[in-house]
Amino acid sequence: MVEPRISPDALCALLGPAQPGTPAYRWLSERITLLVADGRVLPGARLPSERALSTASGMSRTTIVRAFSHLMDTGFLDARRGSGRVVRLPVHDVPRAREPIPTSGSHRTTDTPLDLTSAAPSAAPGVFEALRSALDALPSYTAGSGYVAGGLPVLRRAIADDYTRRGLATDPENVLVTSGALDAISLLARHLVRPGSRVVVETPGYPNVFAALRLAGARLVGVPVNSPEVDVPALLDAARTTGAVAILVTADFHNPTGRLLDESARTALVDGARRLGIRVVADETLAEIRLDQDLPMPSPVGGHGSGAMLVGSAAKTYWGGLRLGWIRASRRTVADLARARLSGSLADPVLEQLALATLLHDQPGIGDERRAHLRDARDTAVRFARERLPGWDVPVPPGGLSLWCRLPVPASSELALAAGRRGIALAPGSSFSATGQGLEHHVRIPFTLQPDDLAHALDGVAQAFDALGPAQ
Ligand SMILES: Cc1ncc(COP(=O)(O)O)c(C=O)c1O
Numbered sequence: 103m104v105e106p107r108i109s110p111d112a113l114c115a116l117l118g119p120a121q122p123g124t125p126a127y128r129w130l131s132e133r134i135t136l137l138v139a140d141g142r143v144l145p146g147a148r149l150p151s152e153r154a155l156s157t158a159s160g161m162s163r164t165t166i167v168r169a170f171s172h173l174m175d176t177g178f179l180d181a182r183r184g185s186g187r188v189v190r191l192p193v194h195d196v197p198r199a200r201e202p203i204p205t206s207g208s209h210r211t212t213d214t215p216l217d218l219t220s221a222a223p224s225a226a227p228g229v230f231e232a233l234r235s236a237l238d239a240l241p242s243y244t245a246g247s248g249y250v251a252g253g254l255p256v257l258r259r260a261i262a263d264d265y266t267r268r269g270l271a272t273d274p275e276n277v278l279v280t281s282g283a284l285d286a287i288s289l290l291a292r293h294l295v296r297p298g299s300r301v302v303v304e305t306p307g308y309p310n311v312f313a314a315l316r317l318a319g320a321r322l323v324g325v326p327v328n329s330p331e332v333d334v335p336a337l338l339d340a341a342r343t344t345g346a347v348a349i350l351v352t353a354d355f356h357n358p359t360g361r362l363l364d365e366s367a368r369t370a371l372v373d374g375a376r377r378l379g380i381r382v383v384a385d386e387t388l389a390e391i392r393l394d395q396d397l398p399m400p401s402p403v404g405g406h407g408s409g410a411m412l413v414g415s416a417a418k419t420y421w422g423g424l425r426l427g428w429i430r431a432s433r434r435t436v437a438d439l440a441r442a443r444l445s446g447s448l449a450d451p452v453l454e455q456l457a458l459a460t461l462l463h464d465q466p467g468i469g470d471e472r473r474a475h476l477r478d479a480r481d482t483a484v485r486f487a488r489e490r491l492p493g494w495d496v497p498v499p500p501g502g503l504s505l506w507c508r509l510p511v512p513a514s515s516e517l518a519l520a521a522g523r524r525g526i527a528l529a530p531g532s533s534f535s536a537t538g539q540g541l542e543h544h545v546r547i548p549f550t551l552q553p554d555d556l557a558h559a560l561d562g563v564a565q566a567f568d569a570l571g572p573a574q
Contacts, residue, residue, distance in 0.1 A: 130166065134173055178190055258279060281447065288318070373406075487505065
């Protein structure tokens with residue numbers, strides 16, 4: 103394959119003017135890193151020679167040699183015989199969304215970065231007590247093997263009752279317990295996807311779910327998240343034209359935008375998918391994170407037709423550390439999935455399952471205290487961003503755990519790099535794209551850190567943004 107060559111003038115135009123106050127070699131290597139990270143220079147492209155770039159840019163050859171050598175050290179450049187310097191994308195060096203990462207709260211040490219790549223809150227009130235009461239109930243289980251495929255009956259019953267509370271009559275046989283929503287989606291992906299199957303997803307979306315689908319062999323068809331009226335026809339259209347096997351949606355407080363799909367959009371989605379003969383998988387990980395108490399909630403996607411499969415999680419309602427989730431589907435599908443799961447995992451921990459059953463029974467839903475805490479955090483983050491970053495567009499999400507902010511310039515990757523230098527891990531917009539590229543106008547700001555850490559992190563992001571050069 104012949105690699106495309108970037109002319110010295112084209113590279114200079116992409117680089118923009120140098121940033122005063124930063125050593126020239128560092129500016130040049132950071133700028134090229136950014137151009138590669140956000141897809142403006144594609145891996146495989148050949149850079150101009152040092153001499154040609156020096157002539158075109160006015161930078162000394164020593165500066166360019168030093169910058170290129172740094173880029174080779176960090177894995178962004180390859181020197182290939184006969185083809186000059188070829189751009190590479192070392193995936194591990196690009197700021198990416200990694201979730202959930204337990205660095206918030208008391209686990210943070212002074213030398214770990216403030217982590218804004220994860221939108222995972224600390225434990226809800228009552229989690230510790232539920233675990234303690236689970237310990238009291240444990241002796242009646244220890245006489246058995248502890249392997250209960252499909253989930254403890256008491257937990258399957260509690261999950262079923264919780265759906266019934268939300269308006270969707272459910273039996274325990276409709277429920278399969280998993281170790282989190284991501285595990286549930288991975289299992290569903292193995293069930294639904296054959297190598298090369300198309301799956302329609304919303305973009306932006308949750309990156310680990312994209313990865314799980316790809317791992318199962320799916321080819322993702324991304325549809326932009328705009329508004330409920332636009333989303334559903336576009337999702338169905340994409341499924342029809344690509345022959346997709348499934349549509350995966352996060353109808354209730356989409357991550358990262360916080361959007362809530364309304365009642366009529368849900369009906370249109372489930373009806374449309376039934377007509378196409380394909381499955382809808384609804385990721386309800388964030389469904390309980392309704393931040394505005396008076397917001398009327400549409401009925402669960404599964405209530406709009408029998409074909410939808412629902413995925414739930416204990417992570418956001420109660421605590422990610424419980425590592426429990428579930429699938430709600432027809433009895434037959436649940437039985438098939440339970441059998442299929444045995445090839446990857448035999449069962450989930452008894453103690454945590456008992457604790458979750460207690461939580462679902464005694465304190466269903468998010469609870470007033472947790473809602474108030476998360477709503478305050480959201481409002482603080484919105485207020486801060488609007489006051490301190492007036493050029494940003496900062497919509498208020500009705501639910502979920504993050505703000506999806508629009509930047510005045512397409513500089514999300516650059517902002518993430520600059521924030522990283524200030525000790526703040528930030529995922530650029532591209533991390534949430536179904537293709538892993540683009541969305542440079544957006545950045546996700548989770549508001550799940552403890553208040554002091556959140557204030558520091560937001561301040562650092564604002565400083566990083568102020569410090570960006572004018573050339574985006
Ligand atoms: C939309 C979405 N789906 C799935 C997950 C993974 O959830 P779990 O921790 O239960 O695996 C997350 C976690 O943030 C999420 O935001």
